[in-house]
Amino acid sequence: MPDIKQISDDLSVASQVTPEQLQQVATKGFRSVLNLRSPQEEGFLTNEPQQVASLGLEYTNIPVNPSEINDALATEILQKIDELPKPTLIHCASGLRAGAMAFMHLATSENLNPEQVFAKAGELGFDCSSNPQLKQFLTNYILQHSSSS
Template structure:
């Protein structure tokens, strides 16, 4: 089964799966220049962040690891993520385990860029197939977007 990569816009896509070793070659073949991993070190994952970094490097991909968990979500973390999105070579693929966190953070960035309201961002995210079924994440997203 082809793993799902949702294209958000020309610069950013979200991988709705936990990458395996061969995913990095595939990211490179699809033309991505950078990978951002939002999984935390504590999470069970197919490939450790250290290994992901090495695989990214082997495939000429820039790599950033920004561990995001529901209880560690902060404005500073989102600001840092948005900074990386601005600075890394495009196109960028962002991943977590299922694409929920990635989708939420990417949509926060786009919402702020486009001056959308938190409600509009949630609606657009849902239209794109990102479900936000974590109430805390949805509240945080709305608040962040409305304030930036």
């Protein structure tokens, strides 16, 4: 199973999951899956929506290209996270996009500043410096949308 990292009681993130791993996710009590991969990405599970539905979980796919992310898309994703049944598993190819969205949600819902978010990310093994553009977007979004900033 990919390394599932629990961000909060309601949100966990992972890299790409297999059909077998989706079964395990359902067994662990997750109630929804948010896939941030584009159908054009190599390794995208085209039947993931059907597999997730057959397990009784809610499925949503919102493709995120890290180099094209903007405030409107991030806000759409955060609103969808709020709407999905919890706990929710968010995944992408490597877990980086999923982690960024989960940490943005955490920051805006718990009024954390960027330093607090990056400290928590580091504790969970996320290397935010591996994608400077995504890290900068995350910082800017948190500063604009979190009341503690």
